[in-house]
Amino acid sequence: xxxxxxxxxxxxxxxxxxxxxxxxxxxxxxxxxxxxxxxxxxxxxxxxxxxxxxxxxxxxxxxxxxxxxxxxxxxxxxxxxxxxxxxxxxxxxxxxxxxxxxxxxxxxxxxxxxxxxxxxxxxxxxxxxxxxxxxxxxxxxxxxxxxxxxxxxxxxxxxxxxxxxxxxxxxxxxxxxxxxxxxxxxxxxxxxxxxxxxxxxxxxxxxxxxxxxxxxxxxxxxxxxxxxxxxxxxxxxxxxxxxxxxxxxxxxxxxxxxxxxxxxxxxxxxxxxxxxxxxxxxxxxxxxxxxxxxxxxxxxxxxxxxxxxxxxxxxxxxxxxxxxxxxxxxxxxxxxxxxxxxxxxxxxxxxxxxxxxxxxxxxxxxxxxxxxxxxxxxxxxxxxxxxxxxxxxxxxxxxxxxxxxxxxxxxxxxxxxxxxxxxxxxxxxxxxxxxxxxxxxxxxxxxxxxxxxxxxxxxxxxxxxxxx
Ligand SMILES: C[S@@+](CC[C@H](N)C(=O)[O-])C[C@H]1O[C@@H](n2cnc3c(N)ncnc32)[C@H](O)[C@@H]1O
Numbered sequence: 174x175x176x177x178x179x180x181x182x183x184x185x186x187x188x189x190x191x192x193x194x195x196x197x198x199x200x201x202x203x204x205x206x207x208x209x210x211x212x213x214x215x216x217x218x219x220x221x222x223x224x225x226x227x228x229x230x231x232x233x234x235x236x237x238x239x240x241x242x243x244x245x246x247x248x249x250x251x252x253x254x255x256x257x258x259x260x261x262x263x264x265x266x267x268x269x270x271x272x273x274x275x276x277x278x279x280x281x282x283x284x285x286x287x288x289x290x291x292x293x294x295x296x297x298x299x300x301x302x303x304x305x306x307x308x309x310x311x312x313x314x315x316x317x318x319x320x321x322x323x324x325x326x327x328x329x330x331x332x333x334x335x336x337x338x339x340x341x342x343x344x345x346x347x348x349x350x351x352x353x354x355x356x357x358x359x360x361x362x363x364x365x366x367x368x369x370x371x372x373x374x375x376x377x378x379x380x381x382x383x384x385x386x387x388x389x390x391x392x393x394x395x396x397x398x399x400x401x402x403x404x405x406x407x408x409x410x411x412x413x414x415x416x417x418x419x420x421x422x423x424x425x426x427x428x429x430x431x432x433x434x435x436x437x438x439x440x441x442x443x444x445x446x447x448x449x450x451x452x453x454x455x456x457x458x459x460x461x462x463x464x465x466x467x468x469x470x471x472x473x474x475x476x477x478x479x480x481x482x483x484x485x486x487x488x489x490x491x492x493x494x495x496x497x498x499x500x501x502x503x504x505x506x507x508x509x510x511x512x513x514x515x516x517x518x519x520x521x522x523x524x525x526x527x528x529x530x531x532x533x534x535x536x537x538x539x540x541x542x543x544x545x546x547x548x549x550x551x552x553x554x555x556x557x558x559x560x561x562x563x564x565x566x567x568x569x570x571x572x573x574x575x576x577x578x579x580x581x582x583x584x585x586x587x588x589x590x591x592x593x594x595x596x597x598x599x600x601x602x603x604x605x606x607x608x609x610x611x612x613x614x615x616x617x618x619x620x621x622x623x624x625x626x627x628x629x630x631x632x633x634x635x636x637x638x639x640x641x
Contacts, residue, residue: 514557
C-alpha cells in the first residue's frame with residue numbers, strides 16, 4: 174500500500190509509526206486500497222487525509238472495506254453482553270451500544286482494532302464547540318443556533334452517562350470500570366462518534382411496501398458505526414468521492430475526476446457551516462460552502478405579523494393562528510433558507526398563508542381542516558431566489574421583517590447584528606489571520622448566515638420599503 178506515513182518519535186526515544194501500523198492492519202483484515210491513493214498528513218486540509226497519487230476517473234473504486242473490519246456493537250469483543258442486555262441500553266440518541274463498544278475497545282490493550290484506534294492517542298484535535306467554554310460559545314456563536322444545540326448535547330451526554338452507562342458498567346466490572354471509563358472519556362468519544370462515525374442509509378423499499386407502511390411509525394435510523402479508512406477522508410461540499418454500501422463490503426467511489434496530487438474528499442452530508450462546526454468542529458471558508466443555510470424562527474414571523482395589532486378581536490385571531498401553527502410545525506419551528514432560496518418551502522407557505530388570513534378565511538380553513546395543497550413544484554419555485562421578489566406584498570413584508578429581526582439576534586441591535594463589523598473583519602486578511610481558530614470559525618458561521626439573511630431581505634424588499 175502506498176503511504177506517506179512519517180516516523181514519529183515517542184517520549185522514550187523509540188520510534189513508532191501509528192499510520193504504518195494502521196496500514197498493515199488494513200492489509201491483514203482484507204481492506205483493499207487502490208495504488209492511486211495514499212493516506213497522508215501533508216498536503217491535506219486537516220491532519221490525516223487522502224491524496225491522489227495518480228489521475229483518477231469517475232467511477233473508480235478507491236478502497237473496499239470488508240464488513241468484518243467495521244467496528245460496532247455486533248463486531249466488538251463485548252457484543253454478547255451488549256446484545257443480551259440491549260433493552261437496558263436504549264436511549265434517545267441510540268448511541269450507547271457503540272459508545273460502550275468504543276469505551277471498551279479504546280482502552281483494551283488487546284483490541285482487534287488497536288492499530289486503528291491508536292491513530293488517535295488522545296482526542297485533542299477534536300475542537301467541537303462542546304469543548305469551548307460556555308462564555309466562548311455564547312459570545313462567539315450568539316444567534317447561530319450552535320450554543321443551544323451544544324447545551325442540549327451536554328445535558329443529554331451527562332444524563333445518558335449517569336442513567337444508562339454507569340449502572341450498566343457497574344454490573345460488568347470485568348469489562349468496564351468507572352475509574353477508566355469516565356464521563357470525560359465518554360464525552361470525548363461522543364465527539365469522536367459525531368465526527369468519525371457513519372450511518373448506513375435505510376434500505377429503499379419498493380413503492381407497494383411503502384404504501385402499506387405509510388401509516389406505520391417512521392423507521393428508526395440505523396445505529397452509527399466506525400468505518401476504518403473511510404474516516405480518514407476530509408469533507409468539502411464540492412466532494413469528489415462517496416461511500417457506497419453493498420451487502421459484503423463498503424466502497425469509496427470517485428464521483429468526479431481527481432487529478433494527481435489533489436485531496437480526495439468525502440461528503441459528510443449536505444451540511445451548513447453551523448452544522449459542520451457543531452458536529453465536526455470545523456467550517457468551510459466563508460462563501461465556499463454551497464450548503465450553507467440560515468434559520469428564520471417562526472416566532473419571528475409571528476412577531477412581525479402581530480406587530481401593531483390593536484383590537485381584541487385581531488389579537489385573539491392572531492393567538493389562534495399561532496396555536497394552529499404550533500400544532501402544524503414540527504421541531505423547533507424554524508424556516509431554513511439556503512443560498513438558492515427557501516429549503517423548507519412547504520412550511521413557509523403554510524405559515525404565511527395562516528398568518529395572513531382574515532377572520533373569515535381562517536374559520537373556513539379550520540372548518541375544512543386545512544386547504545387543498547398547491548403543487549409542490551409551484552411552491553418551491555415561488556420561494557426560490559427567483560420567485561421571492563414576485564410574492565405578494567403582505568408575504569414579502571413578513572419575510573423581510575422577520576429576516577431583519579433574525580439578523581438583529583446576532584448582536585448589537587444598533588449595529589444590525591454586527592453585520593458590518595463582521596464583514597469588515599472577514600475582508601481584512603491580516604485581521605482575520607490574527608484571530609484564533611475558534612474566532613475564525615465562528616466568524617465564518619456568522620458571516621455565512623447573515624449573508625443569506627441579507628440577500629433574503631434584498632429579495633423581499635417591497636417598493637414601499639425602498640421609498641422609505
Ligand atoms: C472523519 S475525520 C477525517 C480525518 C481527520 N482529518 C483526522 O486526521 O483524523 C473528521 C475530522 O476531520 C477534520 N476535517 C474534515 N474535513 C475538514 C475540512 N474541510 N477542513 C478542516 N477540517 C476538516 C475535522 O476535524 C473533522 O472532525
